[in-house]
Amino acid sequence: MNKNDNITNLSFDFEFLDKVIVGIGEVSQITNIPTRQIRYWEDKGIITSLTEKEGKNRRYDYKNIKKMLLIKELLDEGYTLDASAEKVKKRIILIEEMLKKLKKDYS
Amino acid sequence: MNKNDNITNLSFDFEFLDKVIVGIGEVSQITNIPTRQIRYWEDKGIITSLTEKEGKNRRYDYKNIKKMLLIKELLDEGYTLDASAEKVKKRIILIEEMLKKLKKDYS
DNA sequence: ATTCATTTTGTAAATAAATTACAATGTTTG
DNA sequence: CAAACATTGTAATTTATTTACAAAATGAAT
Numbered sequence: 001m002n003k004n005d006n007i008t009n010l011s012f013d014f015e016f017l018d019k020v021i022v023g024i025g026e027v028s029q030i031t032n033i034p035t036r037q038i039r040y041w042e043d044k045g046i047i048t049s050l051t052e053k054e055g056k057n058r059r060y061d062y063k064n065i066k067k068m069l070l071i072k073e074l075l076d077e078g079y080t081l082d083a084s085a086e087k088v089k090k091r092i093i094l095i096e097e098m099l100k101k102l103k104k105d106y107s
Numbered sequence: 108m109n110k111n112d113n114i115t116n117l118s119f120d121f122e123f124l125d126k127v128i129v130g131i132g133e134v135s136q137i138t139n140i141p142t143r144q145i146r147y148w149e150d151k152g153i154i155t156s157l158t159e160k161e162g163k164n165r166r167y168d169y170k171n172i173k174k175m176l177l178i179k180e181l182l183d184e185g186y187t188l189d190a191s192a193e194k195v196k197k198r199i200i201l202i203e204e205m206l207k208k209l210k211k212d213y214s
Numbered sequence: 215a216t217t218c219a220t221t222t223t224g225t226a227a228a229t230a231a232a233t234t235a236c237a238a239t240g241t242t243t244g
Numbered sequence: 245c246a247a248a249c250a251t252t253g254t255a256a257t258t259t260a261t262t263t264a265c266a267a268a269a270t271g272a273a274t
Contacts, residue, residue, distance in 0.1 A: 013124070016169070019137050023130050023231095025260065026166065030126050035261080036223055044221095056230060057261055059133065062123070080271090081221065130260095132231065142232080143252055151250095163259055164232055187242090188250065 014102050021050060021059045031068050038068065046071070046085045063099075067092055121209045128157060128166040138175050145175065153178070153192045170206075174199055 028035045041047050042058070047067055049058040060068075067088055074084035135142045148154050149165070154174055156165040167175075174195055181191035 016173075017120070017123075020127065020129070021133055021136065022127070023133060023261085026128055026130055026133075029128060029166075034223080037221085039262085040222070066123075130232085141252075144250085146233085147251070 014099065017062045018099065018103060021061050022065065024049075024058045024060070027060050027065055027068065030065065031072065033068055033072055041068070041071070041081075044081070046081070063092060063096060066095060121206060124169045125206065125210060128168055129172060131156075131165045131167070134167050134172055134175065137172065138179065140175055140179060148175070148178070148188075151188070153188070170199060170203060173202060 022030070024035050024038055027033070027038060038047070039058075042049060047060070047064045049060055049064070051058050070088045070091060071081070071084045074087055075081065079087065129137070131142050131145055134140070134145060145154070146165075149156060154167070154171045156167055156171070158165050177195045177198060178188070178191045181194055182188065186194065
């Protein structure tokens with residue numbers, strides 16, 4: 001499969017997933033997590049933003065947005081924040097590996 | 108395939124593509140199109156934002172970001188803005204149909 | 215039940231980003 | 245070169261975000 005097939009084959013739009021970065025307000029809308037809570041999680045080191053590299057305001061990549069969604073699910077299931085974060089770590093590693101692999105295969 | 112497999116199977120993270128909305132600044136970073144130009148295209152009716160529904164500032168969904176990227180490609184190939192927009196319309200319809208279909212199949 | 219740690223939420227003042235509406239400058243083509 | 249098309253500039257205003265303080269919830273253990 002070649003890069004340009006991506007145009008209509010969304011199943012493999014990793015370029016987009018890889019490029020996309022989103023401000024805290026939009027992340028809040030996407031995930032339904034209050035901005036205040038997102039900042040707290042970041043303060044605790046559970047998620048990370050691209051602030052330093054990108055600008056003055058927080059920017060989150062796909063990996064971290066996904067992380068938030070997963071943590072939120074586990075919180076709802078009754079896990080503590082730390083436990084959720086720990087559990088999610090493993091999944092995130094899988095996601096990262098898959099993204100890396102797919103990036104290699106389809107570019 | 109069920110909804111929760113999405114967690115590690117990124118090939119089918121349509122939920123994300125469907126939910127994601129991005130501010131004009133981030134769209135500009137993602138696409139390398141100046142914000143000024145994005146606003147101009149919107150003024151011309153070539154792309155649309157979710158401003159009215161969402162808030163005071165412009166928010167773009169996946170479809171419109173994709174549209175911008177495609178238009179940009181065609182502009183580089185020498186098409187005029189209107190011609191590019193017209194050409195892209197057809198591709199966008201395909202993208203929309205595919206998104207709709209995949210949403211139905213994998214949820 | 216009260217203590218204690220964890221987690222979420224509130225808010226004011228300052229900074230950063232986006233909007234609008236005006237216009238100016240490029241660019242292309244007949 | 246004229247004329248339509250397209251991009252870019254910018255000042256003043258509005259909106260969003262940040263930080264840093266603190267106050268409430270929440271929950272578990274003693």
